[in-house]
Amino acid sequence: MTKRVRSKIARGSTELVILALLAEQSLYGFEISKRIEERTGGILCFTLASLYPMLYELEKRGWIAGRWEANQAGRDRRYYGLTPAGKKQLAPLRREWNFFFQALDLLAGVTNG
Amino acid sequence: MADKVTKDWTALVQEQLRPLDLPADERQEVIAELAAHLEDLYDEQIQKGLSESEARKKVMNEVVQWRSLAQNIQRTKLKEGIMNARTKHLWLPGLVSLAAAMGLLMMLTQISLQPRFLGRSPLQMVLLPWLVLLPLCGGAGAYLSRRGGGYRWARLAAGLFPTIVLLVLGSILTLTRLVVLARPSWWYGSLAIALGIVLPSAALLVGTLPFLKTTKAAS
Numbered sequence: 001m002t003k004r005v006r007s008k009i010a011r012g013s014t015e016l017v018i019l020a021l022l023a024e025q026s027l028y029g030f031e032i033s034k035r036i037e038e039r040t041g042g043i044l045c046f047t048l049a050s051l052y053p054m055l056y057e058l059e060k061r062g063w064i065a066g067r068w069e070a071n072q073a074g075r076d077r078r079y080y081g082l083t084p085a086g087k088k089q090l091a092p093l094r095r096e097w098n099f100f101f102q103a104l105d106l107l108a109g110v111t112n113g
Numbered sequence: 114m115a116d117k118v119t120k121d122w123t124a125l126v127q128e129q130l131r132p133l134d135l136p137a138d139e140r141q142e143v144i145a146e147l148a149a150h151l152e153d154l155y156d157e158q159i160q161k162g163l164s165e166s167e168a169r170k171k172v173m174n175e176v177v178q179w180r181s182l183a184q185n186i187q188r189t190k191l192k193e194g195i196m197n198a199r200t201k202h203l204w205l206p207g208l209v210s211l212a213a214a215m216g217l218l219m220m221l222t223q224i225s226l227q228p229r230f231l232g233r234s235p236l237q238m239v240l241l242p243w244l245v246l247l248p249l250c251g252g253a254g255a256y257l258s259r260r261g262g263g264y265r266w267a268r269l270a271a272g273l274f275p276t277i278v279l280l281v282l283g284s285i286l287t288l289t290r291l292v293v294l295a296r297p298s299w300w301y302g303s304l305a306i307a308l309g310i311v312l313p314s315a316a317l318l319v320g321t322l323p324f325l326k327t328t329k330a331a332s
Contacts, residue, residue: 028149029146029149030149030150030153030154033150034157047175047176048147048150048151048154048175048182049175049178049181049182049185052143052147052150053182053186053189056143056186056189060189060190075149075152076145078142078145078149
């Protein structure tokens with residue numbers, strides 16, 4: 001059985017996933033997508049096409065901010081970091097998802113699935 | 114910014130994101146960032162042991178619909194939407210150029226009607242000073258378009274906007290026969306085109322040209 005989550009389901013979680021990762025450290029786009037894939041064991045995968053519009057959206061909202069910096073290989077990459085406004089968003093977003101999973105569990109028995 | 118990104122990927126992204134209509138510097142930044150992502154992905158595939166062609170194929174699968182990606186990015190990046198980007202690049206600077214040119218013409222006409230200037234020819238009192246001042250109007254339009262991030266064509270159109278409007282209006286009026294020329298039309302037609310379109314266009318172009326140079330950010 002495939003363990004990959006369909007893109008429609010994954011898309012809804014992108015916001016939380018990105019903010020949670022950037023709360024740990026600043027990362028650039030490719031690192032974010034790799035980190036998501038590694039941490040979720042490949043269950044969540046974001047391609048370039050699904051990741052960057054969300055990064056730009058979060059940046060527009062003022063929750064993350066990007067700046068060009070050289071990475072370890074000396075290549076210029078646009079690193080994203082969480083802004084104070086983004087940090088404020090993270091806790092309520094986590095709570096919201098928690099409620100959502102509880103509700104989903106009550107309805108569809110997700111935990112025992 | 115991203116100066117070490119393989120030119121190949123930058124060229125590819127630039128080509129695929131042609132429909133992306135953003136201010137030049139912002140567009141360049143998006144292209145650089147996406148090219149960097151593709152470059153990293155390609156390097157990763159090579160490190161995994163894939164051949165160059167296999168790695169390239171894998172990278173190309175990263176985006177299936179570039180047009181849709183360009184639309185998504187544009188929608189996200191432009192707070193005001195596509196129409197307002199065009200307003201910023203073309204319509205508003207063009208209207209400023211048009212208003213300045215028409216305002217000047219009106220002012221000069223008013224001055225020429227003063228009793229002490231009544232003996233002088235309209236060419237000397239209105240047309241020549243107008244042509245001399247028109248480069249400022251063209252320059253203002255092109256400058257505003259460049260400041261708003263307009264491409265070269267938008268800056269040119271904004272600078273030449275007054276004569277474009279005159280040409281369109283003149284053509285409509287002539288074609289719909291709302292203006293009927295009493296004298297042999299070729300002579301008056303040519304004179305109208307020369308004095309109303311060609312010379313003002315040349316004057317506006319003089320003011321527009323300095324703002325057509327590609328800025329460092331847009332290069």
